[in-house]
Amino acid sequence: MNGSGTARGNTRARFEQWAKNPACRANTLSAVHNVRMADVARRLGYRPSFGQSVFALTRGNNFERQILADGGARLLPELVRHGVLPEGAKGLADLRVRMNGGPLPSLPAAIDATRHWLGVLAGQTDSRTPLPAIIASPTVRIPKGVMLPEAVLILDVLAVRYDQGPPPELIVGEIKTYADRGGHTDPHKLAVARAQAGLYLHALELVLAEMGCSHVRLRRKGFLVLTRPGSNFPSVRAGEDLRHQAERARRGFELLEAAARGLPPFSPVADDPVEAVMRAETEYSEACLRFCDRADQCHASAVVEGNPAVLGDEVRRFLGEVDLGRAVALLNGEDPRSAGERDLLRRLRRAGVGRP
Amino acid sequence: MRERDVVRRLVAHAEGRPLPRGTTRQLHVAADEDLLIVAFVRMGGESRPWGIAFGRPGAEPELLTVPEGRNRDLVADMCSRFAPALLRHLRTPGFVDVPPTEAEELRPLRQVWLPNGSHADMLHHLAYAYTFTQWRPEGATTLNPLGRAAGWLFREAQRPGQQHVVTATEALRTSYTFPAQSTRLEHLGFLLTWLDPDVAPGERFAAAHEAEALAVSTALDPVLERSRIEKPLDDWHDARNEGDARRERARASEIARVLEEELRRRYRLTAQAISHLRADGRRTNRGVGRLIDAALEEQWHEHTQPELRHAAGADPPPFTPSPETDRDAAAAGARYMAHLASASLAEAVLLHDDEELQDEAIARGDGFRGTIADVEDRSRGRWMRTAWTVRDENPGPLRLREGSWVSIIGSPERRGTILAVRTGSDGRRTFEVEVSGHVTWPVGSEVGFVESSNHQLSQRKSQLIWSDDEPGSWLTHARPDDDEGRR
Known part of the structure; x- marks a missing residue:
């Protein structure tokens, strides 16, 4: 939930933005240099369309505050009930910044406090020493060289x-405000939550390694905290397997690094960052409709270019290298001009269309 | 998405218009008096409704809203005013003068139409909120029945081939192939603009895209919430805290105007979808009648009968499924089998009356067409059977194998078994099919076969699963206590 734009320095949203369309250089530039695509869209004369409900944001903040209040009085019993924590677990270390309802003045302070706690946990020699069972909003800076x-x-x-x-075992959790409706919970939203938790798992691995604390155990199965339908009480989904999501994050970071190195030289001070993203090449796909404020502009260009992505990813895969104009020409009886077009015509006929 | 659907989308693009899917309309559209349109809006981050519109097509909707969507008392009040309309529509015992006494009395089938899938999800939220609520005395008399009805409608909406709950977007997507990305096809305004004959073909995408900018899901546009509701709502809270009733009413009206505008649009678009489908020109598939019969049986067993017992004050009260989960392995298994049976029935009964669905089945390998090359009577005594040799000159993919059960296309009751499949050196296929009964079609006539429906088998399983002495009953009839005991 913290990734919803509460801190400019929070990288999670940028990484996820990039991961949704890594083939687009403009998207990569936007993610790497933290240039909001909404600003780019505005400059191009399009209305950004991915705003968040002010009421939903308030609800999210309230929910997080409520479940963490009084030493996690609402969250702790749920975590125990679902076996994430053992009976008798207690104590909460609050590393939230003030703007999120916590005691810490700034993100750097939260980063320092997190490193302090990780060090304490790594150095624990006696499991009877009372240490907190929950750490709220731990904040990490990923070692240099990554993103x-x-x-x-x-x-x-x-x-x-x-x-x-000792040493203790850490379990990553992700908080979301939407209702846990069992098997009817939106699978797309669940997938996004797991991806985020996997990213955090990978980030913790990196930070612990950098601190020389790799002996601290990180559980590969995390948990999601959703709301009980129609209430502000938490519903915990335990045992969420995050292995593949953490691996996806690791690979994603590598690819993003490589993509970032391939970008044209850019100085955030000297260059106009919005202009730089505007000038970068785009790669329109159906996925852009779900996250990119610039999708309208790219769609309009794709129509002019005859890019089959305007009919969806399935049509684009089906047509391969053939553009929409040529595909329509083949449907209207024109002869194929290349091996790709001949193959497409064969597949069109197999599906029952095209001149026999 | 199947290859055939991909190609159809491409053809729709080439023609600049949505293409009808199927030669028949594959869903029931009830008469106005048997159809209730329901649309919801909700506050961002909330799951319960902030406003509800309901009514018959062609009539002005009844609109209910509350100024504060997070206030559960206000929302429950609003829902208890909506409940009688929905419950009467479903002929729920306790809400109609003469309750039905058998499934047949539920005719004609009553439908609930919703703009899109997010509105169907709201039925689930209503079930969560009200099925077991003990909110004030009226909870038991109106809200509990509303929760149970919403829960049943939500569960029914998941059953393949059901005809009670129709989301307008799904109805249009089932009836047409649109030349647009799948992601856009959940927007009702977008789909209807594509179908608007008054919009020139070259302008359809732009017009549809413009329509898409106006929200149709239960959530409102965040910009609208911020620009037109946030301030009046803050002021409504202040006025309430200060005891300024006049200001409170004024702000509530201001909020209601925005919500009603939003509700009206969702309602109007749903009514347009209904009108469009009625005027579509295709006749209703004959198989839909079978699906209506099945839907009425479902309503009788899953909703009306339990409600009769509730209304009679049965002690103990009838079992009410939890909105959360089945809480009973046998019930879950039985519903799973019932859904399998429904899926199989829906596919089978619709296919035999729609040439395009037949073509699709054959294209994906679930059937074949050919010429009868030989007919041989293989009856023994009273066991009538006929062996046909069928030659397929243009074979495509084939998922059927020797031993597969098939039906003659157009005559679902005529069943047979594939005895042999032979592929010649020229790629042509020859099928030997044993057809039950003495069926003698002339040699040389064209015939088609598709995989036979096995819905009776799944139906039987859904009944057997309740028995505690069938194989697997150790699993379906185990109780958590038994597990404890074993440990």
């Missing part, structure tokens, strides 16, 4: 188990 020019991630919540240590 340029900065990479700060605010995790929603970490559960800590001491019953099989």
Whole structure:
């Protein structure tokens, strides 16, 4: 939930933005240099369309505040009930910044406090020493070399188990405001939440390694905290397997690094960042409709170019290298001009259309 | 998306218009008096409704709103005013003068039309909120029945081939192939603009895109919330806290005007979808009648009968499924089998009356067409059967195998078994099919076969699963206590 734009330095949203269409250079530039695509769209004369409901934001903040209030009085019992934490687990270390209802003055302070706690946990030698079972909003800066020019991630919540240590075991959790409707919960939203949790798992791995604390155990199965339908009480989904999502994040970081290195030289001070994103090449796909404020402009260009993506990813895959204009010409009886067109015509006939 | 659908989308693009899917209309559109349009709006981040519109096509909707969508008392009040309309529409015992006493009395089938899938999800939210609520005394008399009805409608909406709950976007997508990305096809305004004959073909995408800018889902446009509701709502809270009733009413009206405008649009678009489908020109598939019969049986067993017992004050009260989960392995298994049966029935009954669906089945390998080359009577005593040799000159993909059960296209009751499939050196296929009964079509006539429906088998399983002495009952009839005992 912390990734919803509460801090400019929070990298999670930018990484996810890039991961939705890594083939688009404009998208890569926007993600790497933290240039909002909404600003680009506005400059191009389009209305940004991915605003967030003011009421939903308030609800999200309230929900997080309520479940963490009084030492996690609402969240702790749910985590125990679902086996994330053992019976008797207690204590909460609040690393939230003030703008999110916490005690810390700034993101750098939250980063320092997180490193402090990770160090304490790594150095724990006696599991009877009372340490918190929940760490709220731990904030990490990913070691240099991963995602340029900065990479700060605010995790929603970490559960800590001491019953099989020392060292303790850390479990990554992701908080969302939507209702847990069992098997009817939106699978797309769940997938996004798991992807975010996997990214945090990977970030923690990197930070612990950098701190020389790799002996701290990180559980590969995390948990999601959703709302009980129609209430502000949490519903915990335990045992969420994050292995593949963490691996996706690792690979994503590598690819993003490589993509960033391939970008034209850019100085955020000297260059106009919005202009730079505007000038960069785009790669329109159906996925853009779900996240990119510039999708309208790219769609209009794709129509002019005869890009089959305007009919969706399935049509684009089906047509391969053939553009829409040629595909329509083949449907209207023109002869194929290339091996690709001949193959397309064969497949069109197999599906029952085209001149026999 | 199947290859054939991809190609159809391409053809629709080439023609600059949506293409009808199927030679028949594959869903029931009830008469106005048997059809209730329902549309919701909700506050961002909330799951319960902020406003509800409902009514018959061609009539002005009844509109209910509350100024504060997070106030559960206000929302429950609003829902208890909506409840009687929905419950009467479904002929719910306790809400109609003469309750039905058997499934036949539920005719004609009553439908609930919703703008899109997010409105169907709202039925689930209503079920969560009200099925077991004990909110004030009226909870038991109106809100509990509303929660149960919403829960049943939501569950029914998931059953393949059901005819009670229709989301307008799904109805249009089932009836047409649109030349647009799948992501855009959940927007009702977008789809209807494509179908608008008054919009020139070259301008359709632009017009549809413009229509798409206006929200149709249960959530409002965040910009609208911020620009037209946030301030009046803050002021409504202030006025309420200060006891300024006049200001409170004024702000509530201001908010209501915005919500009503939004509700009206969702309602109007749904009514347009209904009109469009009625004027579509295609006749209703004959198989739809079978699906209506099945839907009425479902309504009787899953909603009306339990409500009769509720209305009679049965003690213990009838079992009410939880909105959360089945809480009963046998019930879950039975519903799974019922859904399998429904899917199989829907596919089978619609296909035999629609040439395009037949072509699709054959294109994906679930059937074949050919010429009868030989007919041989293989009856023994009273066991009548006929072996046909069928030659397929243009074979495509084939998922059927020796032993597969098939039906003659157009005559679903005529069944047979594939005895042999032979492929010649020229690629042509020859099928040997044993058809039950003494069926003698002339040699040389064209015939088609598709995979036979096995819905009776799944239906039977859905009944057997309730028995505690069938194979697998150790699983379906286990209780959590038994597990504890074993450990």
